[in-house]
Amino acid sequence: MTDLGERHPVTRGLPQQENWGAWLRQIEVIPDRGQTLMSGVEERALLTLDRVGAGRVALLASDHAWLWYRGYEAGGPQQELLKRLAHWLMKEPELEEESITISVEGEQVDIRRYSLSETLEPAEIRTPNGAISTIIMAPSGPGEFTGTFVSPEQGIFEIHSNGVQRVFAKGAANPIEFFDPRPSIDVFAPLVSATKAGQIWALDGLPSIREIRRGRIAAGRNWMGVVKNNAYATLGVRQSPLFPPWLYLLLALGSAVLGWLREGRFQRR
Incomplete structure (x- = not known):
C-alpha cells in the first residue's frame, strides 16, 4: 500500500494489510499520470486510478487477485477491493476522494472530512442567520479529519472546507x-367557533364567495364570506387634464372652421 493508498477511499482501511498473501504475477507498467494506490515488486505500480474528462480509469497490473479469494498465503480482501474499485468507477458518492459527512445530535454537529491531503485548512460554517464560524479539522486517521460544532440554531447550514461544499x-x-399529518377539523375547531368562521372540505367542491359585514357568520353550506373592512386610505390625489391646452384650442378652431364651411354650403343651396 502506498502512502496515497492509505488515504484513498478505495484502499483506505482494507482489513488485514499485514497478512496479505502474495500475487505470483505482475505486469510491469510505468504510469505517467494518475494515482498509484498499491505497489508490488520493487515498488512498481500495481493499482493506478485516474480521471479522464468526465470518466474514470483503473489499472490493476495483475491477474492474480483471485489468489486472495482462494486464501493463498492467508489470502486478502479481494472482494472488498474489487467492490470498492467498481463502485469508484461508477462514481459512488461515498468513495469520492474529497467529501464531507455530517452527524447531528442535539445542538452538536460532528463533521468528518475525507481528503487525500495530509493537512487541511480550518472549515467554515455559515449558520441560518448568516454568521460564519471557523472549525479546526484535526486528523483522526489516514485521509480523515474531524471537527465539532455546537449551535442552538435550527435551519439550513452550509460548510466549506478546502473547496468542498x-x-x-x-x-x-x-x-x-x-406528528399527525391526517386532515382533521378538530385542530382549528376552537378558532373557527370563536370567529364564527367555517371549514369546508375540498372534496365538496369550491365554495361561492360572499361579502359580509364584520361580526356576521362567515361561512355556510357551500359558501364562505369575505369581511368588508373598508380598510383603505387615500394617500394622495393627482389631477391632470386629458389633453394639453394647445390641443383644446386646435379642436375649438377646427370646430369653428367646420361650422363656417357647413353654413356657407347650405347658404349656396
Whole structure:
C-alpha cells in the first residue's frame, strides 16, 4: 500500500494489510499520470486510478487477485477491493476522494472530512442567520479529519472546507407539523367557533364567495364570506387634464372652421 493508498477511499482501511498473501504475477507498467494506490515488486505500480474528462480509469497490473479469494498465503480482501474499485468507477458518492459527512445530535454537529491531503485548512460554517464560524479539522486517521460544532440554531447550514461544499439541515427529527399529518377539523375547531368562521372540505367542491359585514357568520353550506373592512386610505390625489391646452384650442378652431364651411354650403343651396 502506498502512502496515497492509505488515504484513498478505495484502499483506505482494507482489513488485514499485514497478512496479505502474495500475487505470483505482475505486469510491469510505468504510469505517467494518475494515482498509484498499491505497489508490488520493487515498488512498481500495481493499482493506478485516474480521471479522464468526465470518466474514470483503473489499472490493476495483475491477474492474480483471485489468489486472495482462494486464501493463498492467508489470502486478502479481494472482494472488498474489487467492490470498492467498481463502485469508484461508477462514481459512488461515498468513495469520492474529497467529501464531507455530517452527524447531528442535539445542538452538536460532528463533521468528518475525507481528503487525500495530509493537512487541511480550518472549515467554515455559515449558520441560518448568516454568521460564519471557523472549525479546526484535526486528523483522526489516514485521509480523515474531524471537527465539532455546537449551535442552538435550527435551519439550513452550509460548510466549506478546502473547496468542498456541503449543505445540511439541523432541527427536530419529528417536528410537530408531521406528528399527525391526517386532515382533521378538530385542530382549528376552537378558532373557527370563536370567529364564527367555517371549514369546508375540498372534496365538496369550491365554495361561492360572499361579502359580509364584520361580526356576521362567515361561512355556510357551500359558501364562505369575505369581511368588508373598508380598510383603505387615500394617500394622495393627482389631477391632470386629458389633453394639453394647445390641443383644446386646435379642436375649438377646427370646430369653428367646420361650422363656417357647413353654413356657407347650405347658404349656396
